Amino acid sequence: MLEKAEEKLMVQFLSKFDDYPFLIKFADSEYKVGEGEPTFTVSLKKAIPMQELLKSTSIALGEAYMDGNLEIQGDLYEALDHFLGQMGKFSTDQKALKKLIHTSVSKKNQEKEVTSHYDIGNDFYKLWLDDTLSYSCAYFKNPDDTLYQAQVNKVDYILKKLHLEEGMSVLDIGCGWGFLLIKAAKEYKIHGTGITLSHEQYAEFQRRIKAEGLEDYLTVELMDYRNLPEMGKQFDRVVSVGMVEHVGRENYQLFNDCVNQVLKDGGVYLLHFISALKEYPGDAWIKKYIFPGGVIPSLREMVSTMAEDNFHVLDVENLRLHYNKTLLCWSKNYREHIEEVKKMFDQRFIRMWGLYLAACAATFHNGIIDLHQILVTKGINNDLPITRWY
Numbered sequence: 072m073l074e075k076a077e078e079k080l081m082v083q084f085l086s087k088f089d090d091y092p093f094l095i096k097f098a099d100s101e102y103k104v105g106e107g108e109p110t111f112t113v114s115l116k117k118a119i120p121m122q123e124l125l126k127s128t129s130i131a132l133g134e135a136y137m138d139g140n141l142e143i144q145g146d147l148y149e150a151l152d153h154f155l156g157q158m159g160k161f162s163t164d165q166k167a168l169k170k171l172i173h174t175s176v177s178k179k180n181q182e183k184e185v186t187s188h189y190d191i192g193n194d195f196y197k198l199w200l201d202d203t204l205s206y207s208c209a210y211f212k213n214p215d216d217t218l219y220q221a222q223v224n225k226v227d228y229i230l231k232k233l234h235l236e237e238g239m240s241v242l243d244i245g246c247g248w249g250f251l252l253i254k255a256a257k258e259y260k261i262h263g264t265g266i267t268l269s270h271e272q273y274a275e276f277q278r279r280i281k282a283e284g285l286e287d288y289l290t291v292e293l294m295d296y297r298n299l300p301e302m303g304k305q306f307d308r309v310v311s312v313g314m315v316e317h318v319g320r321e322n323y324q325l326f327n328d329c330v331n332q333v334l335k336d337g338g339v340y341l342l343h344f345i346s347a348l349k350e351y352p353g354d355a356w357i358k359k360y361i362f363p364g365g366v367i368p369s370l371r372e373m374v375s376t377m378a379e380d381n382f383h384v385l386d387v388e389n390l391r392l393h394y395n396k397t398l399l400c401w402s403k404n405y406r407e408h409i410e411e412v413k414k415m416f417d418q419r420f421i422r423m424w425g426l427y428l429a430a431c432a433a434t435f436h437n438g439i440i441d442l443h444q445i446l447v448t449k450g451i452n453n454d455l456p457i458t459r460w461y
Contacts, residue, residue: 245314249276398432
C-alpha cells in the first residue's frame with residue numbers, strides 16, 4: 072500500500088509535464104500523462120520519493136536513471152527533448168542545495184572543479200570527440216558536414232572574425248587541447264599563448280606543439296585567468312571558447328577586466344560561450360555530477376560587463392542549433408564506443424555521461440540555453456572591414 076501511495080504521488084507530480092503525452096510504467100501498473108498518443112515511456116523499478124522530487128527534480132530523476140531505477144523506452148534524446156522543454160516546471164530547493172549551487176570561486180576551488188571534468192582522461196575524450204579534440208560548439212556550414220569538418224569550420228570562422236595578420240600575438244583563455252592556436256599559427260603565422268587549468272589538456276597541447284614543430288610560435292601555460300596581468304604581456308587578439316561558464320557570476324566583470332589588462336588598445340576580443348536568456352543559478356544535477364561550479368551567463372550581463380572595460384561590440388551571433396547538432400554527434404560517437412568506455416568506467420558513470428550529452432542536446436534544441444559569440448574591440452578600431460562578412 073505504501074508503494075502504491077508513492078507511485079500515485081510521483082505520477083501526480085509528473086502529471087504537470089503534460090506538453091507531450093507519455094507513459095509511466097511500474098512493475099504492475101501504468102499511467103498516462105497528457106492527451107494523445109504517448110511519445111515515450113518512463114519505466115521505473117520503484118517510485119521516487121516525493122521529497123526528493125521536490126528538493127531537486129533534476130537530481131532525483133537523473134540519479135534514478137544513473138542507478139538503473141529509471142529507464143526510457145524509445146530514443147533517450149527524443150524523450151528528453153519533449154520533457155526538458157518544460158524545465159520551468161522543475162522543483163529546486165535553493166536553500167537545501169545552497170552549497171551545491173553556490174560554490175566557492177577561489178582559485179583553488181575552481182581549479183579543483185575544472186580538473187574534475189577535463190582531467191577525466193584524454194583517452195576518454197578521444198573516443199567521442201573528433202580528431203581536432205574540440206570540446207565546444209561546432210559550426211555546420213553545410214547540412215552534410217562531418218563533426219570534424221564542422222569543428223574546422225568553427226575555428227576558421229573564429230580566426231576570420233579575429234582578422235588575424237602575420238606576426239600578431241594571440242591569447243587563448245581556456246585553450247583546451249590547442250587546435251585553435253595550432254591552426255592560427257600554421258595558417259596565419261601568429262604567435263600564440265594558451266592557458267588552461269587542466270593538466271591533461273596542458274600535456275596534450277605541449278605534445279601537439281612539438282609534433283607540429285611550432286615551438287617558435289606557440290606556448291601553453293597552466294594558469295588561472297586571474298594571473299594574466301602578472302604575465303606582463305600585451306596581445307593583439309584575445310579569444311576564449313567555452314571557458315567563461317566556469318568563472319562564476321560574481322567574476323564575470325573580473326574576467327573581462329583581466330582581458331582588458333592584457334589586450335592592446337584597438338585589439339580584438341572574441342568570446343564564445345554558452346548563454347541563457349536570464350540569470351539563473353544553474354541546474355543542480357549538472358552541478359553535482361558534470362560541471363561543479365558551472366554557471367551560465369546571460370547575454371545581457373556579459374555585454375554589460377564588457378561595456379565597463381570600454382569594449383565596443385561589433386557583432387553578436389547565436390549558434391544554438393549548431394550546438395544541438397554538435398551534441399547529437401558526440402552522443403552518437405559515445406554510444407558507438409560504449410564498449411571501450413566500459414573498460415574505463417563503471418555502469419553508473421556510463422549512464423551519467425550518456426544522459427549528460429543527450430540532455431544538453433535537448434536543452435539547446437528547446438532554447439533553454441543558447442550559444443553566443445560576441446566580437447568586440449578595446450576602444451575604437453577603424454581599421455577593420457566595415458561589413459561583418461569579412
